Amino acid sequence: MHDTAASRDSVSLALAGSGGAGVMTAGNLLLEAAALAGYCAIMTRTSGPQIRGGEAAAMLRIATFPTDGQDDRVDVLAAIDWQNVQRFAAELPLAAGSVILGDPEQGQVPEVFARSGAQQAQVPLRKLAKGIADGWPNMVALGVLAGLVGLPAEALERALRRSMKKKGLEAGLAAAKLGMAQAAGLPSYALRPAQPRAGQWLVTGNEAAGYGALHAGVRFVAAYPITPATELLEWLPPAIVKVGGAMVQAEDELASINMILGASYGGVPSLTATSGPGLALMTESIGLGVAAEIPIVVVDVMRTGPSTGIATKAEQADLNIALYGMHGDAPHVVLAPNSLADCANATAWAVQIAESLQVPAIVLSDQYFGQARGVVEAPVLPQTIFPRNRATGSDTYKRYAITESGVSPMAIPGTRGTTYTADGLEHNERGLPSSQAADHLAQVEKRARKLAQFDPGEDWATVEGEGDTAILTFGSCTGPAREALARARADGAQARLVSVRLLSPAQPERLKRALQGVKRVLVVEQNHGGQFLRYLRADCELQCETHSLRRPGPLPFRPAEILAALGRLRRRAA
Amino acid sequence: MTRKRPQPKGAYADFMARAYAMELEAVERYAQFAEQLDSHNNRDVAEMFRKLSKVEALHAKRILEEMGWPSVPALPVAFAWETPEAPETAPFESLHYLMQPWHALEIALQCEVQAQRYFEEIAAGKAPKQVREAAAEMAEEEREHVKLIRDWMKKVPKPPADWDRDPDPPRMSE
Amino acid sequence: MNAPLQAAPLTAKEFKSDYKPVWCPGCGDYSVLAAVTKALANLALRPENVAVVSGIGCSSRIPAYTSCYGFHGVHGRSLPAATGLKVARPDLTVLVASGDGDGYSIGGNHFLHACRRNIDLTYIVMDNHVYGMTKGQPSPTTEPDWSSKLAPGGTGLREFHPLVIALASGANFIARAFSGDPNGTAALIEQAVRHPGFSFVEVLSPCVTFRPEQRAWKERARPAPVGPTDDPARAARRLMTDDGFNIGVLYQGKRAPYGVPVAAKHAAPESLAAGFALKEVGA
Ligand SMILES: Cc1ncc(C[n+]2csc(CCOP(=O)(O)OP(=O)(O)O)c2C)c(N)n1
Numbered sequence A: 001m002h003d004t005a006a007s008r009d010s011v012s013l014a015l016a017g018s019g020g021a022g023v024m025t026a027g028n029l030l031l032e033a034a035a036l037a038g039y040c041a042i043m044t045r046t047s048g049p050q051i052r053g054g055e056a057a058a059m060l061r062i063a064t065f066p067t068d069g070q071d072d073r074v075d076v077l078a079a080i081d082w083q084n085v086q087r088f089a090a091e092l093p094l095a096a097g098s099v100i101l102g103d104p105e106q107g108q109v110p111e112v113f114a115r116s117g118a119q120q121a122q123v124p125l126r127k128l129a130k131g132i133a134d135g136w137p138n139m140v141a142l143g144v145l146a147g148l149v150g151l152p153a154e155a156l157e158r159a160l161r162r163s164m165k166k167k168g169l170e171a172g173l174a175a176a177k178l179g180m181a182q183a184a185g186l187p188s189y190a191l192r193p194a195q196p197r198a199g200q201w202l203v204t205g206n207e208a209a210g211y212g213a214l215h216a217g218v219r220f221v222a223a224y225p226i227t228p229a230t231e232l233l234e235w236l237p238p239a240i241v242k243v244g245g246a247m248v249q250a251e252d253e254l255a256s257i258n259m260i261l262g263a264s265y266g267g268v269p270s271l272t273a274t275s276g277p278g279l280a281l282m283t284e285s286i287g288l289g290v291a292a293e294i295p296i297v298v299v300d301v302m303r304t305g306p307s308t309g310i311a312t313k314a315e316q317a318d319l320n321i322a323l324y325g326m327h328g329d330a331p332h333v334v335l336a337p338n339s340l341a342d343c344a345n346a347t348a349w350a351v352q353i354a355e356s357l358q359v360p361a362i363v364l365s366d367q368y369f370g371q372a373r374g375v376v377e378a379p380v381l382p383q384t385i386f387p388r389n390r391a392t393g394s395d396t397y398k399r400y401a402i403t404e405s406g407v408s409p410m411a412i413p414g415t416r417g418t419t420y421t422a423d424g425l426e427h428n429e430r431g432l433p434s435s436q437a438a439d440h441l442a443q444v445e446k447r448a449r450k451l452a453q454f455d456p457g458e459d460w461a462t463v464e465g466e467g468d469t470a471i472l473t474f475g476s477c478t479g480p481a482r483e484a485l486a487r488a489r490a491d492g493a494q495a496r497l498v499s500v501r502l503l504s505p506a507q508p509e510r511l512k513r514a515l516q517g518v519k520r521v522l523v524v525e526q527n528h529g530g531q532f533l534r535y536l537r538a539d540c541e542l543q544c545e546t547h548s549l550r551r552p553g554p555l556p557f558r559p560a561e562i563l564a565a566l567g568r569l570r571r572r573a574a
Numbered sequence B: 001m002t003r004k005r006p007q008p009k010g011a012y013a014d015f016m017a018r019a020y021a022m023e024l025e026a027v028e029r030y031a032q033f034a035e036q037l038d039s040h041n042n043r044d045v046a047e048m049f050r051k052l053s054k055v056e057a058l059h060a061k062r063i064l065e066e067m068g069w070p071s072v073p074a075l076p077v078a079f080a081w082e083t084p085e086a087p088e089t090a091p092f093e094s095l096h097y098l099m100q101p102w103h104a105l106e107i108a109l110q111c112e113v114q115a116q117r118y119f120e121e122i123a124a125g126k127a128p129k130q131v132r133e134a135a136a137e138m139a140e141e142e143r144e145h146v147k148l149i150r151d152w153m154k155k156v157p158k159p160p161a162d163w164d165r166d167p168d169p170p171r172m173s174e
Numbered sequence C: 001m002n003a004p005l006q007a008a009p010l011t012a013k014e015f016k017s018d019y020k021p022v023w024c025p026g027c028g029d030y031s032v033l034a035a036v037t038k039a040l041a042n043l044a045l046r047p048e049n050v051a052v053v054s055g056i057g058c059s060s061r062i063p064a065y066t067s068c069y070g071f072h073g074v075h076g077r078s079l080p081a082a083t084g085l086k087v088a089r090p091d092l093t094v095l096v097a098s099g100d101g102d103g104y105s106i107g108g109n110h111f112l113h114a115c116r117r118n119i120d121l122t123y124i125v126m127d128n129h130v131y132g133m134t135k136g137q138p139s140p141t142t143e144p145d146w147s148s149k150l151a152p153g154g155t156g157l158r159e160f161h162p163l164v165i166a167l168a169s170g171a172n173f174i175a176r177a178f179s180g181d182p183n184g185t186a187a188l189i190e191q192a193v194r195h196p197g198f199s200f201v202e203v204l205s206p207c208v209t210f211r212p213e214q215r216a217w218k219e220r221a222r223p224a225p226v227g228p229t230d231d232p233a234r235a236a237r238r239l240m241t242d243d244g245f246n247i248g249v250l251y252q253g254k255r256a257p258y259g260v261p262v263a264a265k266h267a268a269p270e271s272l273a274a275g276f277a278l279k280e281v282g283a
């Protein structure tokens, strides 16, 4: 938001420096301090290609209102040193109203930043730190930034006490205090005061997804590490054991997907998490889950593709493979969280749908949600674990019985009288292999019917606002889109937001209703080919003027870009 | 492949139980063969194996009656035969989908000869008298079967040299 | 059949389904099926407590021919599916069935890691040195000079040695069986199931359609001249010099099977949210 100093509702900060400077530690402490003070905040990070060391930056947005998106520009860029920080120029857009803080010992501000017209100021971070026994420049910088945005000193102290080890705490406190004092002489970016709220979480999207999964009953996870899904998998081992589940590290994604199929066949709700390259390896076996009607959940934390792409950055370009990657007619579920907190809800929902329809579900999270840590309202998750439709002993058991709903009771190994073979071969109702046209048709229709008859209720999308213009989007584009609409509204222009959470089965009727009276839509997505637009055209028959705002990763959309596109739309309509 | 011969069991009942097991295995194997050939549309041979299965079943039933066993006897221990399976059990690999009834009889003949030899050896061995006598009786019975099958083979046409010719290549599946 | 096997409450026949195999008459896999059902009967198990997991191939058709719970998955992935099942359901007896293509080629990586992981599974590979299901292409165990349409004149590649690989990768039980001896095969499978950890039974199982010459295997198969060893070094020497036709248990290790960490008491999932809450330490 563009506010004048002292009455800000949002501020964006970046702290950059080389490996060893501790910018992430300082960033996390600042995030916690903001959270404890009652602000909403989100921290993302960027780093150079080096495995260890090298340049890195912690990027924070602190706001008085709930948001998990990025603002248009960085207000304060502080650097402990400037080595190669210019590489992040595209990720750190500065403007005339911004300020660049450097340590005079570290030389000139790089030209790419300087030419933004941002104000420059100097703080001798290193020198000040030296004045304190065991003092560190990142702690001084932390104090400076906290001071600039007007965080209460007490919140900062609590954050330090909460997270720092005894050793170093006193020095940290002293350095932060010294830094805060420095802020007095610098341009202010002070936020409106906030009230600490109960029930807030400080969490990453990956952690939230893991939590949502366990909450919904997942008790088996197979893992093969891949950026940016690794943290989800790493959060799980102690957690899943606590709730009575088990976890296995697989030798590859071909194994992890089949492990969860095996475990779920055994009656235990199961999940794996991966990113694009892993999802590509899994597709054959997800098809097995469709054919054999075995519920599984695959969380795809999308990164920039194709191939290895940019592993540490987000893109919404796995939509096609998630929707259409399977061979054969393979109806399955695809859903996408549309906020950081929704990573928990959407994953829990995926487990529920998978279990109730006996079908694979893919959750399209992305690197932005997955690796961002933010302050969120604790998500409200369903209290009951969805019971799978289980078969009880019967001599005439038909695993794939043709039913009205398409769902047939699933026998769990160990149950007497209902043995059957789960098969990826086309089969008859009993599960025996069949190449009969009639059996194929009956089973294909049964599998399609399960999804066609599924009633997602209001959860299929987030629908907000009114007016004859709408933004249609999904996933992590939702935050900036919402913010763009809020600004449009503030200017007196009404517009709607429809952020689709349930992508497959598509909900054309619901979408039609949500867009009642809408004359033009702007489809916003983060990929080059317009995958979401094509999906909407193919599966939802949009009946209004359709415009597309899209570009590939890795840079996240900023509200101003979306607002500008909306403006162009309106001008064209006028 | 051959196995070590097990320690001969002294008891008459043990011997009879074994003989019974041997017959039952043959009954079951022939029935399986009949099913296999049924599913490969070779009805004639399937029928032949069903008949062979019945012949062996009669033999088995006679043992039960003779021993006055109300049902299946318990075997004292798992035992091994000199041959991989029981002497009268035809090996799985002896089938071919295009085989002819004559082949089925050829397989049966081999089994009967093996069974005959098995009992003859026991009859001539060091087992207790009662066992030797029973073995001799059974050997005689198998000898009759051998003859029966030889006669039978004369009645069915001998397959031509190219009996296994199939102009079509095998099918490809999964 | 009401076989006189009174030790087991169920007979081998009761472990067979009424669904008829599609295998070629004469195929070794029929004996393997007979051996598996016999072993299960001898082990006094019940079909509902046994799962048979397989991939794709003629051999991999076996699950539906049993009366157990079956899982006929995708090509090459039987071991991971079985691993997930066994970890999730340790109460089940899990048999894994595969072929030389399914298990050593497309699923080769899983073979190494299943041996290494040493989960309590019994892995039965029906090795016929050929891809039967796809009409006779060379597999990893095919002789280098075996000519086929796909590799005229032979592959020229030396054969993969599954038993040596299994040993090197950590399998806890290694046996070779021959389908021509279904009873012997049953006994080996029985022992494999009883042995804790990952048990590997390679069954020489002729493909009479694409490798009719394998009917002669019965002349070559013979009991291994010496009993099993628990010494991996000795087993390695023995397996390396083995001509591929020694039948019996060749290695019987003592490694403890894979143990999945389990909590004594299960916490409610909600308790995990404590880690996210914005509370002070100790508050
Ligand atoms: C992903 C995939 N690739 C290829 C195939 C085709 N295919 C089916 S079975 C098979 C080979 C089977 O060989 P093996 O495991 O030795 O089994 P056998 O038929 O000899 O018993 C192949 C290549 C397939 N089903 N799936």
Ligand code: SF4
Residues within 6 Å of the ligand: C022, C023, C024, C026, C027, C028, C029, C058, C059, C128, C132, C133, C206, C207, C208, C209, C210
């Ligand atoms: S093709 Fe070979 S392996 Fe397949 S069923 Fe026939 S004989 Fe057996």
Ligand SMILES: [Mg+2]
Residues within 6 Å of the ligand: C057, C099, C100, C101, C126, C127, C128, C129, C130, C131, C132, C139
């Ligand atoms: Mg093979």
